[in-house]
Amino acid sequence: MKTLRNILLLAWLGMLAACAAGPGKMFESKANQSLSAGIENYNEGRYPEAVKGLQSALDQGLGVSDQVKAHKYLAFAHCVSGKERLCRDEFKKALEINPNLELEPAEAGHPIWGPAFRAAKAKKPDAKK
Template sequence: MPESIYPRFLCLSLLLTITGCASLTALKPTHKVEEAPAVRKVEKTEEPGAKKPELPVVKKAEEELSLGIHNYDEGNYKIAAGNFQNALDGGLASIGNQITAHKYLAFIYCVSRERLACRGEFKQVLKLNPKFDLTPAEAGHPLWGPVFREVKAEDRRKKRDRK
């Protein structure tokens, strides 16, 4: 009997048993149902009803960072900004990845003409790595290049004044 019909017969069988009816023969289909070709079954390694294990928080944060970079590259800046913020909030493990997320957020804010937010993200980058520098291509960008240079100069001045 095909598997798709079996649960119905099982329910009917149970119903008939409860109501006292002795047989299901009157309810069997009168037409022949063709069997589907045999398909190799893959054994399940999970128990039925078991929940899938949660991804570690760090893994989720890393995935958000990757999604953010992808969305940024596709020009989906608003979505990318959400991905980067989720990655940071989710606990990116490596400082390098944290820097990457802040740097991309700075780029997005600069392009969106949100200069203060852009500066704030660059400050976070320099807080994580005071020796950080943009690549030559990034530094030459007309929107965020000058902002980064300003933030970096301020950071150097503050360090010099503390000495």
């Protein structure tokens, strides 16, 4: 009986800890957790960690819109790290998934990845201009 009580207590503590992580985190897929961590690392300026997390998310399997988001953030991370070819390649991958992808106005005006995105989009024959 004491063992069962300990197991239930541990299960309850685990659920409590998962809830403390935030709404929805308890049921979020491993791929989506990696995507969130990758974006957070990007926003904190930890670009190598962001690239690792974002690529991991893609490898683990994301939904279509999240794949586009991961490739977009990979492009951003590569651009700010001076890896312009990798930046363009990631934008191309995002555009292959969603040929109508557009950057947000603030993103499109960025001096590094704005031109890289426009160049990748111009090379897509089925992209709308």
